[in-house]
Amino acid sequence: MSNLYTPVSSLDRFNFGNGSLHDSSFGIFVTDESGLLQHLNEEAARILGFRNANDALEYSLHDFEMNTNCGLSDVFDNILAGENFKKTEHRCTNRLGHYAVLNISLGPFRDDGGGISGVMGTIWDVTESYQRKVKLEEADYVMSVISQVSEALASAAELNDVLRIILTGVTANQGLGFNRAFLLLINEEENMLEGKIAIGPNSSEEAHEIWSNLAGQHRTLLELLDDYWETEKNSGFPASSGIEDWKIDLNKPNFFAAVLESGSGIIVNDNVETSSESSKIFDHLQTESMAIVPIISKGRKLGIIAADNKITGKKITNTRLDLLQIFANNSAVAIEHSRLYDKVLERAKELEEINCQLANSQEQIIRAEKMSVIGELTSSIAHELRNPLMVIGGFANLMISSGDAGENAEYLNIILSETQRSESVLHQVLDFSRASRTSSREIKFNALVKEAYDYFQTKTKFRQKGIYLNLSEESAKVWGNPDQMLHVLLQFIHLTAEGMTDECKAKITTHFECNKVRLTIEYTGSQQARNNAKKIYDKIFGSSDGTQRMSLIVAGETIKYHGGNYGVENPTNQGPILFIELPAMKVSEDD
Amino acid sequence: MIRVLIIDDEAHVRRLYDDLLTREGFEVISMACPHKALDVIRNQTPDIIVLDIELEGDSGLKMIEKYKAENSDLPIILNSAYSTYMSDFKTWMAEAYIVKSSDIQPLVDKIRELTGQKRKYEQNRK
Numbered sequence: 001m002s003n004l005y006t007p008v009s010s011l012d013r014f015n016f017g018n019g020s021l022h023d024s025s026f027g028i029f030v031t032d033e034s035g036l037l038q039h040l041n042e043e044a045a046r047i048l049g050f051r052n053a054n055d056a057l058e059y060s061l062h063d064f065e066m067n068t069n070c071g072l073s074d075v076f077d078n079i080l081a082g083e084n085f086k087k088t089e090h091r092c093t094n095r096l097g098h099y100a101v102l103n104i105s106l107g108p109f110r111d112d113g114g115g116i117s118g119v120m121g122t123i124w125d126v127t128e129s130y131q132r133k134v135k136l137e138e139a140d141y142v143m144s145v146i147s148q149v150s151e152a153l154a155s156a157a158e159l160n161d162v163l164r165i166i167l168t169g170v171t172a173n174q175g176l177g178f179n180r181a182f183l184l185l186i187n188e189e190e191n192m193l194e195g196k197i198a199i200g201p202n203s204s205e206e207a208h209e210i211w212s213n214l215a216g217q218h219r220t221l222l223e224l225l226d227d228y229w230e231t232e233k234n235s236g237f238p239a240s241s242g243i244e245d246w247k248i249d250l251n252k253p254n255f256f257a258a259v260l261e262s263g264s265g266i267i268v269n270d271n272v273e274t275s276s277e278s279s280k281i282f283d284h285l286q287t288e289s290m291a292i293v294p295i296i297s298k299g300r301k302l303g304i305i306a307a308d309n310k311i312t313g314k315k316i317t318n319t320r321l322d323l324l325q326i327f328a329n330n331s332a333v334a335i336e337h338s339r340l341y342d343k344v345l346e347r348a349k350e351l352e353e354i355n356c357q358l359a360n361s362q363e364q365i366i367r368a369e370k371m372s373v374i375g376e377l378t379s380s381i382a383h384e385l386r387n388p389l390m391v392i393g394g395f396a397n398l399m400i401s402s403g404d405a406g407e408n409a410e411y412l413n414i415i416l417s418e419t420q421r422s423e424s425v426l427h428q429v430l431d432f433s434r435a436s437r438t439s440s441r442e443i444k445f446n447a448l449v450k451e452a453y454d455y456f457q458t459k460t461k462f463r464q465k466g467i468y469l470n471l472s473e474e475s476a477k478v479w480g481n482p483d484q485m486l487h488v489l490l491q492f493i494h495l496t497a498e499g500m501t502d503e504c505k506a507k508i509t510t511h512f513e514c515n516k517v518r519l520t521i522e523y524t525g526s527q528q529a530r531n532n533a534k535k536i537y538d539k540i541f542g543s544s545d546g547t548q549r550m551s552l553i554v555a556g557e558t559i560k561y562h563g564g565n566y567g568v569e570n571p572t573n574q575g576p577i578l579f580i581e582l583p584a585m586k587v588s589e590d591d
Numbered sequence: 592m593i594r595v596l597i598i599d600d601e602a603h604v605r606r607l608y609d610d611l612l613t614r615e616g617f618e619v620i621s622m623a624c625p626h627k628a629l630d631v632i633r634n635q636t637p638d639i640i641v642l643d644i645e646l647e648g649d650s651g652l653k654m655i656e657k658y659k660a661e662n663s664d665l666p667i668i669l670n671s672a673y674s675t676y677m678s679d680f681k682t683w684m685a686e687a688y689i690v691k692s693s694d695i696q697p698l699v700d701k702i703r704e705l706t707g708q709k710r711k712y713e714q715n716r717k
Contacts, residue, residue, distance in 0.1 A: 383645075386672035386691055387601055393693020394607040402614065419693045430674065 027123040030109050033080060035061035038118065047102065047123050049094035061119065068092035070104060079119050082108050089130055101130040142323060145175050148222040149330060159338040160197070166331045167199040170307050174221035176323050178307035178316075179207065182243065182285070183331070184256070185295075185303035193256055193303065195246030200310075207311040246284065254278040255292060260301050265293035265325045267316050291316045293325040297332035305331065360563075367561055382426045389426070393419030428551050440481050442585060445517045446471045448482065449510055452489035456497070465497045466505035466525075476512045477585040480562040489519070491555040492566075492578060496521050499537070504529040517584045523575035537568050537576050593706045596637035597621035598628050598654075599670075600647040604691075608641065615699050623647065625654040632661045638706045641698070642685070644671040652681040659684060664713075666705040670698065 021028050027044025031037055037059045042052060048064060050056040065072040069092060075085045085106040093099055102123050109120035149169040156162050163183050170181040180200025184193040201207040250257045254277035255268050268274070269289045270282045282288075290308040294301060305328045309316060396415040399405050405412050453469050478485070496506055505525040511518055523529065559566050564582035571577065595617045597608045605621040612619045620637060622628055625646050631637060640658060644651040655667055666686040669676070674690045682688055687701050 383672045387604060390672070390691045390693050391601075391603040391607050394611065394695055397693060397695065398607070398611055398614070416693065423692060 025124075027125075028121070029056075029123075030118055030120045031061055032118045033116075035076060035119065037061070043125075044123060047094065047100065047125050049096040049098065061121075063095070067095050068102070068104075070102075072104075072106070075106075076119070079106055079108055080116055082116065084108075089126060091130075099127070100125055101127040138319065142326070145169065145221060145323070146326060146330070148220065149175070149327070151222055153330065153334050156334075159335065159342065162334040162338050163197045163331070164199070166327055166334065167197060167305075168224065169221065170305065170324065170327055171199050172221055172224050173211070174219075174224060176307070176320060176327065178291075178320070178324075179309045179311045179314075180285075180287075181305060181307040183295075183303065183305050184246070184248065185335075186250070186260075186301055191250045193248040193250060193260075195243035196303070198243040204311055248281065249277070252277045254281060256281065256304055256306070259292045259294050259304055263294055263296060263301075265291060265321050265328070267291050267318070267321055286310065288313075289316060291321045291324050293321065293328040295328045295332045295335065297336045302332055302335055304328075364561075364563070371561060378429050382429045386423070386426055389419050389422050393423070428554060440479060442477045443480055443482050443485060445476050445478050445519075445582070445584075446510055448485055449489060449508065449519060452486055452493060453508065455486075455490060456493050465500055467493065467497060467500075468505070468507050470507055470509040472509075472511040474512045476517045478517055478562070478582045479585055480582070484558045485562065488555045488558045488580070491551045492521060492580065495551065496523075496578065501529065512584060515584055517582050519580045521578040523577075525575075529575070531575075537578065592616070592618045593639070593702070594618045594620065594635065594637045595702060596628060596631055596635075596640045598625050598640065598646070598651070599623065599643040601643075604643075607695075611695050612699070612702070617702065625649050625651065628654070629657060629661060632658060632665065636662075637665070639702055640665060640667045641670050641702070642667055644669060644673060644676055652676065652679065655681065655684045666708075668698070668701055668705065 021041045024041055024043055027041060027047045029037055029040035029044045037056055040048075040053050040056055045051070045053045045056045048056055048059065049067075050059070061076065062073055068090065070087050070090050072085065075083065079085055085104075087102075087104040090102050090104060091099070092102060103126050104121065104123050106119055106121040108116040109118040111117040149165065152165045152169075153162060156165055167181040167183055169175040171178050178200070180198070182198045183196050185196045186192070187194050201210050248254060248256055250260065253275045255266065255274065256278075259266055267289065268278075270279075270287070274282070285306070285308065287308040287310045290306050292304055292306045295303045295305060305324060307316075307324055393416055396412045396419065400409060400412050400416065449471065450469070453467075456467075493508070500506060500523075503525055504523055507522045507524055509520045509522065556566055559580055559582070562582055564580060566578075566580045569577045569579060593616075595612055597605055597612075597619060599605050599608070599621070600623045602623070605623070609619050609621055620631055620635060622631065623646075625642075625648065628640070632640075642651045642654065642658075646654075651669060651671070655669075658665060658667060667684070668687045668689060669682055669685045670689050670691055672691045676682055677688055686705050689698050689701060
């Protein structure tokens with residue numbers, strides 16, 4: 001329309017009534033110098049709100065301006081002076097009040113002499129294409145937001161990270177642009193909604209500070225989501241504070257429960273009558289209107305997302321509600337993935353522990369097999385040695401008792417003494433070997449210690465020794481071979497008692513620490529006695545006495561075989577403490 | 592004189608018991624084969640048997656039953672390097688179980704104790 005008059009020599013050429021312009025898809029009209037319509041085609045009449053072109057004749061462009069408010073009146077004189085006027089995608093209503101989006105072009109209309117005799121214009125009704133364009137732009141925007149959020153979510157596995165990314169997308173200006181967003185998850189056991197995470201400022205001042213900061217960064221949504229934790233740290237989203245303490249009873253009627261029940265999102269306002277529980281929610285959030293959408297995955301209700309525009313007061317549209325629902329759907333998938341991821345991690349950890357236990361078990365089995373073979377071997381050797389020892393010692397005894405020994409009596413006594421010592425060592429080995437034939441089972445540790453102590457008390461030789469028992473009140477079990485463990489305890493008590501002087505006393509104590517049982521044998525009595533005790537243990541552990549050394553080796557190896565440990569501690573201002581530690585089993589409630 | 596039958600497959604052990612028990616005033620018959628011992632029980636009527644368990648050819652535990660079938664009043668002392676057999680119920684048929692040791696005194700004491708009881712029992716029966 002920039003040069004309307006050039007191709008037109010006269011109005012006849014337009015032939016509005018029956019010519020090519022009659023059925024044109026765009027409207028065309030001509031006015032006189034006062035703005036009254038002189039000629040127009042049917043499309044122009046329709047756009048202006050007339051049944052046909054004849055009805056529109058003498059209609060004033062100034063009336064048209066009153067309806068469309070496109071600024072025509074201001075420039076009408078300029079057009080008559082030779083200027084052009086153009087307005088594209090102008091949203092307005094016609095004289096009948098029908099909404100339309102118009103492209104309007106106006107220019108001077110010249111007569112055959114070249115003088116300006118009026119205004120000529122074209123009007124295009126682009127409502128449909130405009131709406132399609134708007135929808136396309138909206139779809140593009142939605143796709144862009146979802147794409148960027150999805151991309152950010154792809155790199156997050158932790159549930160908290162996932163939820164923060166989603167809410168950041170909801171509140172970011174580059175995202176859905178809500179002022180604040182709250183995510184609550186269902187506690188199925190208690191049928192409660194529990195606050196999980198919230199993002200957004202609480203006041204205009206905070207909002208100004210946060211949004212100014214973010215606006216200055218000029219970042220895309222994806223960049224913002226990638227750095228959400230940093231953004232949050234720098235901006236400080238105070239709405240998060242205290243969200244974890246927020247609980248909503250789903251058994252009482254409220255709009256959160258209603259959203260979950262119906263499975264579809266709603267926009268709620270505080271001016272409508274609501275339940276007391278709903279009012280509490282409004283009070284808690286100090287908001288007037290909010291969008292609420294359910295988070296549902298495969299029919300399972302997981303929680304809700306609520307979002308509002310508390311700061312800007314901007315009206316929440318259904319389009320935004322729909323977009324929020326898309327976010328909630330993404331959240332559902334992400335929450336499920338995250339929970340699965342947690343389960344996988346948990347399972348992996350369990351498997352790792354099982355593998356570790358399996359490796360330990362295998363090691364124990366191998367050790368047990370070795371011990372079994374060694375046990376059989378030592379048993380066999382010990383028995384084979386017992387007969388010759390008996391014969392050697394027996395004949396030595398015979399020679400001594402017969403009085404024929406003469407000058408060899410001393411040597412024979414040595415032979416007899418060493419033979420008896422060897423027999424004692426063999427006795428230890430055979431005891432252990434016999435014990436190794438018993439299978440492992442759960443052992444009540446205190447009962448075992450009591451059994452060893454009682455057995456020890458039956459020996460007259462040791463009954464007078466001041467050894468006392470102090471068993472823990474707690475109950476604990478160990479896994480092992482009861483005969484071997486009893487043998488170990490007897491050996492340690494025996495070794496302790498052997499070294500005790502008359503003024504020395506000893507206390508046997510059991511107690512249970514995290515995952516282990518501990519037995520201590522502590523020398524008590526006078527300072528002198530405790531000092532002597534140190535020497536006793538030094539003597540025991542550095543003993544050159546074959547019998548004692550063998551006993552200690554056998555007992556120590558047995559403890560290690562059962563996954564335990566032993567040794568001597570020397571705490572300041574106390575006597576030395578002999579300790580045995582064994583892994584404790586979990587005690588069932590029945591015990 | 593109390594007649595003691597020693598059944599042990601080790602020659603040196605038999606020799607030791609021969610000498611020691613003889614000195615202690617016992618009459619000693621010793622042999623390695625537990626089956627030949629049945630003839631001795633029948634023909635030489637020992638007062639007591641000292642029986643090893645792990646013998647060449649057969650187990651002492653298996654032979655107790657046969658010896659008791661021959662003479663149920665005959666006391667038997669099981670004498671082994673193994674203490675493990677103590678828990679075997681077959682040893683209950685024997686009057687005593689003594690683990691072999693260079694200290695032979697417990698064995699001597701047990702022989703005297705059991706043969707003394709036996710003598711007393713026989714006298715009472717007469």
